[in-house]
Amino acid sequence: MDSKFIAITLESYIREDISRTVATLRSVLHAKHGHWASHYKVWDAKQKAVAAIYGGFNESYAELPRFLAALKDADPTTVTQLKCDHRSVPGTCTFNCAFWAFGPCIEGFKYCRPVISINATHLYGKYKGKLLIAMATDANNEVYPLAFAVVESESKETWGWFLACLKRYVTNRTNLCIISDRHSGIKACFDDTRMTWLQPPQAHHRYCLRHVVSNVNTKWKISELKNMVWRAASANQVRKFQATLDLIRNVKPAAHRYLENENKEKWTLAHDGGRRYGAMTTNLSECFNGVLKGACSLPITAMVRYTFFKVNSYFDARRNLALEQLEAGQEWCKYAMEKFEKNQAKAKDHMVTRMCTQARLYQVDTPGNPLGNGGGQHTHRVDLRGMTCTCGKWEAYKMPCSHVIAICAKYKHDAQQFIDPYYSVSHRFHSYEPVFQPLKDRLAWPDPEETRVVMPNLHLIRNKGRPKSTRIRNEMDENDRELPTSLWIENGPKSRCGLCRQEGHNRRTCPTRNAESTSGGAAS
Incomplete structure (x- = not known):
């Protein structure tokens, strides 16, 4: 069974839900044809089906400038930025990075708390890269999508460019709190005093507590210590923070020295100055990464289009709900x-x-x-x-x-x-009140500013082999203390046997395989 046949068989399932995992598609294929195709063969077939539905990956880069122009044409308040590198071939350029923030998100953010969490997720399509995401929080403490970017990799340069776009095009609010993990590229941006848009009072950088705790656990692997760091960081009084820090010194002096050397404003609630509004992690924005996971395997223009319709649907549902609450006389969320x-x-x-x-x-x-x-x-x-x-x-x-x-x-x-x-409910309604405008017919899209043909970076093409489609889960996933159950989205299916698709064992120890070998031996 070749990948072309598999692609044709699975195309309708992928069209219905692009976020279907390779494991799920393998099960679908087995149910229809009684054959377990390899993980890579199904992954390759999915790429072919995606190309058939949404266009090829290379063609998608060429179409990107026109689609970004179409977004701005439909709503002039939408912001898009495209950066390309020069190529030796006349009339062409190589994609470098793209930024987009929808007008309704920009307008509605004025009614959200001045707190943004940022993070990155891998792209899983033909070309490697990262999707950078900035998320705020609405009045009901639910995630509020704000801005997106596709870059080649995480670095000081790419994060600096993304954060500069945020401050220049999305919000001019001062005393903005930005919560992130401790990626070296992000830290370097906030440590660079030349990036004035990231310095107080313009912005205040804070660490995600889950990542701080994970770093401590990685270094010393002491469960008691991990819990104490969490308790110290989330303490609302300096007295309580200091008491827990003294306990940490008794358990592991090296960990105490490590934490003392960290800027307490960045990782503790007691020294935060009220910037976080109590938000200690990036859990909610990482949850929205799960919502967008299907987009990360799409060609780039289809990915941008996916975020447009996904965020519109998100706005429409919450706008209707907030309006119902207002009409019912509800004042607070x-x-x-x-x-x-x-x-x-x-x-x-x-x-x-x-x-x-x-x-x-x-x-x-x-x-x-x-x-x-x-x-x-x-x-x-x-x-x-x-x-x-x-x-x-x-x-x-x-x-x-x-x-x-x-x-x-x-x-x-x-x-x-x-x-x-x-x-307040009124702030929640106003944050979702702006309306996404329908796109024009493709033939009516305006000409883009970038007149050269945009080509993908061939150095980022994904090597053959079993691709990783989910991140490795660690101890940070065990205690998601702030994440509402209604918003939890699993990052991937649990491991299953490749033969019978049941959990709890693998191919080598599969009871079905053992039964077949036993019956085969008896027959012979």
Whole structure:
């Protein structure tokens, strides 16, 4: 069974859902023809089917300038940038990188918290490369797609160019918090003081906590240490942070020195200054990577087109939902109200003392937990005018803590007035209110600015062999503490036997194979 026949057989399944994995397609092929084709043969057939549906990979690079022009023609607020290198062949150029951000995303981001997470995912098509993604968070703490780019690889140059495009074309907001992993290219960009658009007060760089914990675990592989680093980083008070850091010194002095040498603003909540809005990881944006996984095996123009329709569908669904909530009179999003009600329940046991009416200064005492399993006896200073509480939670999450709610309950104030407007249903609606405009017919697309024929970089062509279509999972995947269950997307199927497709064993230990060999031996 050759790959051309397999491609024809699987074309309808791939057209229906481009994100179908090679493992799934192998199972489909086996169900139809009773034959287990090799992983590579099915992968190769999928590439042929993709080319038949969306056009060839080489032709797709040539079409990219016209499609980017079509996006801008449909909506002038959409931003696209294409960089190409000169070639010795006249009239041609080699693709280097492309950036695009849809107009509705740019406009709606004004109503999202000033926090962006960035990360990269591999391309799995004919040519190697990386898809860079910038994601924000909407009022209900759900991912908000903001901007995309395709580059040859991750480096200081490519990340610097992507971040420069973000600041120049997508948002001019100051005090923007950018959360990322600790890739050397990203770190180099923020360490370079010449990149003024990435320096305070323009931008503040923060690390994803999962990656910090993973780095510590990779170095020392101590489960207790890993948990303590997480606890220290997510502590909302300097006192609690320092106490946990002292415990880390006792467990592993080298780890303590390593953490002391890191900029505490970048990896701890207690020293963050409220920039993160409590977001400690890039989990949500990595989740959206899973949504876009099907796009990463497409030819480049089809990939950009895929993101256009995917993000439009995302906007349309959430716009309708937010509008329903507004019409029902809902003021705050579910995410905010769940946190508020949890704090409200805790506030019932607090003792409030007013220190100064004019200064709106209060002392709040919390009783100790008689069971001794958390919630000790503490005193907190609350300044309603300055919107601060010594517990640190109000500044970190921009949401009234239990101590603020206790004061409001005693003196008949509306505690919800202290919830940040970025958590409101109206802000959520306005973030999705801008509408994606339909594209014109292909024959009506305008001529692009890039008049040369864009060619792929042949040095990036993928070698033959079994391609990796999912990242290797590690301990960071075990405790996704911030990721809502409704948004979790698996990065790939669990390993299955190549013969019977069941989990828990491989070809060599397959019971079916052993049964066949036993019956064959008895027959002979």
